[in-house]
Amino acid sequence: MGADVRLKLELQQPTASYKVRGALNAVLRMAEGQSAESGALVTASAGNHGQALAWAVRGTGTPLTIYVPADAPKTKLQAILGSGATLVTCESYDAAERRAKEHARTRGAVYVSPYNHPDVIAGAGTVGLEILEDWPDVDIVLVPIGGGGLISGIALAVRGASTSAEVVGVEVAASNPFMQGLEAGRIVTIAVQPTLADGLAGNLDPDTVTFEIVRQHVARIVLVDEPQLRAAIVALVAREQLVVEGAGAVGVAALLARQLDVGEKNVAVVISGGNIDSSQLSALGCQ
């Protein structure tokens, strides 16, 4: 397409997503404090943040309860179960988030939001620092948006650096609370449709700090639909030998579908994770 496009392969992280960055930072910051040092943790997760948090507390004996949507990919649920964390399945991500916050209030555990948490956001921001270090001439950083934690961290990192690079977010048409909320000027409740990007599906925590960070520091948001996303997942397997989950493939989908004009610019695309069920991958590949 004329642009120089490079992929930031967060799918090669432990637990196969960028989520270890924020989870580990949050756990280490808590360990530095006193009150929560040996306290129980609780979170809501589409799957990757839960895996990452379980990874971050491994061997510490910290009790961890993770609320997830029941239709999360098996690979994510099995990884959480294998970690020894307590897994509670809910009917949707929104339900999981409500129940996890209620659990924290009523049972005295510390809620570690997958996105509405300063240490989680700061950890995710290291993706942006690394991109700038590796590629100072980058013009556009293309980032998946679910709850906005990843793009908030990256946008703050990029804004804090001496660069004119722009951060552009990609939501799926099936679940785009930022696009709709930014148009309305406030966080709105949306109807979440089924999507291959299970990691991005859900409404925003009404208290989330990410909304204002995105409003201020993200240049714009583009949408991709399900056929575009499907084509990107298949292309990444066939052309780049990479197994990318739906959420991780939205940036490539946006480029392939020409959802934004990148001209001949330097475009870094964050491939946020690779946890997709082999049955789903097979179904896409068999077509």
Next chain:
Amino acid sequence: MGADVRLKLELQQPTASYKVRGALNAVLRMAEGQSAESGALVTASAGNHGQALAWAVRGTGTPLTIYVPADAPKTKLQAILGSGATLVTCESYDAAERRAKEHARTRGAVYVSPYNHPDVIAGAGTVGLEILEDWPDVDIVLVPIGGGGLISGIALAVRGASTSAEVVGVEVAASNPFMQGLEAGRIVTIAVQPTLADGLAGNLDPDTVTFEIVRQHVARIVLVDEPQLRAAIVALVAREQLVVEGAGAVGVAALLARQLDVGEKNVAVVISGGNIDSSQLSALGCQ
């Protein structure tokens, strides 16, 4: 397993295999000479070397004819067809090699063997140089063996360096001309069975220099069978988010199946390529 295992991801090369290293080196060396500067080239290939050679001569107008086995993966054949090279399908790799050499003799083209060629071997050896540069403490380098070009280059590079690292080859049980030939003390003709590692299947060129290089410089050779190979391909997708073709997965297969004792050593595994048909990948994943 206690060892420190790192993967050398040759599947991220242009054309998705290490073959560009040798092909480009051979083409550049020919361009330095006079006689063959504008001459036609011919080769035999299981698919990856052909793709790589087509990539290496792209834009030069050099006529290139590639003899391949008819049952090569579609992704390899389509890439060759898309390059503008002339593709001739044969009943097996052995037949492709015979016909390519005959083509060279009778039609005055230069035969660029995928493995029995000093410049191709030297190019492949840069894989070994890079491993040593990245990881001076490596103890074992695990390398797929088909015609022996890749392991010959790596073994020569490792032997030439000040390291005690050992190079270990992996053949598939379905096609193991080196294992059988080294036992016999000479190149022997074997019966090639069907294998997921299409890139490794075939007999050796009776004149190949790789046989003696492997005999002198490779510590040992281990075999993997088809179920072990299948398990490795599936594990690389599920656990490492990597799409690896059969030939590229034999090293991981040997480790997972404990075909060699690596103790707590530092083991570099060369993942030689990633060109596998999505239908085959789906068939493996659906099981």
